[in-house]
Amino acid sequence: MAREYDLKPAPSDGADAVAGGATTINRRQFLRYGFNTAAGVLTASLGVLGFAAILLPPGGGGGGDLAVQFWAKGREDEAWYGAKHLQPMTKADFVAEAAKSATGTAGAAGVWNGVPVVVNYVEHSKYAGTPESNGKARFQFMEGYDETGKYVGHFEDLAEADPRLMPSDDLVMVFGRCTHLCCIPGWQLVSNSFTEDSWTPGGGDDGGTKMFCICHSSRFDPTALEMNTNRNRSNGATFNYAGIRRAGGPAPVGLPLIPIQLNGDVIEGLTDYIDWYTYCD
Ligand code: FES
Numbered sequence: 001m002a003r004e005y006d007l008k009p010a011p012s013d014g015a016d017a018v019a020g021g022a023t024t025i026n027r028r029q030f031l032r033y034g035f036n037t038a039a040g041v042l043t044a045s046l047g048v049l050g051f052a053a054i055l056l057p058p059g060g061g062g063g064g065d066l067a068v069q070f071w072a073k074g075r076e077d078e079a080w081y082g083a084k085h086l087q088p089m090t091k092a093d094f095v096a097e098a099a100k101s102a103t104g105t106a107g108a109a110g111v112w113n114g115v116p117v118v119v120n121y122v123e124h125s126k127y128a129g130t131p132e133s134n135g136k137a138r139f140q141f142m143e144g145y146d147e148t149g150k151y152v153g154h155f156e157d158l159a160e161a162d163p164r165l166m167p168s169d170d171l172v173m174v175f176g177r178c179t180h181l182c183c184i185p186g187w188q189l190v191s192n193s194f195t196e197d198s199w200t201p202g203g204g205d206d207g208g209t210k211m212f213c214i215c216h217s218s219r220f221d222p223t224a225l226e227m228n229t230n231r232n233r234s235n236g237a238t239f240n241y242a243g244i245r246r247a248g249g250p251a252p253v254g255l256p257l258i259p260i261q262l263n264g265d266v267i268e269g270l271t272d273y274i275d276w277y278t279y280c281d
Helices: 014-019 027-034 040-046 091-098 155-161
Strands: 004-006 024-026 105-112 115-122 143-145 151-154 171-175 211-213 218-231 238-248 260-263 266-269
Touching: 091 105, 091 115, 105 218, 115 218, 151 155, 155 218, 155 238, 171 218, 171 238, 171 260, 171 266
Parallel strands: 143 218
Antiparallel strands: 004 024, 105 115, 115 171, 143 151, 151 218, 211 218, 218 238, 260 266
């Protein structure tokens, strides 16, 4: 029987819209509605779900398919990975797409273990050490400051303790829920100055190549890796995490990383840091 999850009232009246008046949704409905980023109110209302509870297969802490799949539902004709919907992501897919980019980058929405993710490829190994003025993106390992401006720590503090947090084969994957109201930010979901194919260093809000949340226009820089802190909205617990930087908009902080590995050329996510993905609980 399909597992069902309680749907709490949303800040707006989106809950009824999601489930046609029902107050629970099952995993299939979550997938169907949760990725409908064209309807921001739906994704905002789904943000109150306990996503951490569905990161792993029901009844299991191990097993499960670690492979990340492309998710292009509703965008099959416009996303570069539209024809690959629900196919396993491979590094070769991103390398080929980035070759068409002025910045050496490519990104794609995906699904992993039932939750939305975004994978970004940056030709770091090719362009790190070249002049930043050439506009070629590379990863930046940065200090992090919480929403009050208080210093939290440096990305490398966490990466030294667990090197799997470093980009793997020029790839990073982030949990795809906005830290504002839990919509699903995307890679080039829309065309604007924040998503254009340009790059500037520093993790600021200038330049393009941002992940963009269409609900209230938050921006995230997938090339700027930092340590920051966030909060589980259900129990108030705070936690430090490694993630990509918030560049602008109402989101208080950036998006947490999901460490990855390559299995052959297939991108797999690792389940070590599920506590980092609880802020929408
Ligand atoms: S949910 Fe408001 S900006 Fe993303």
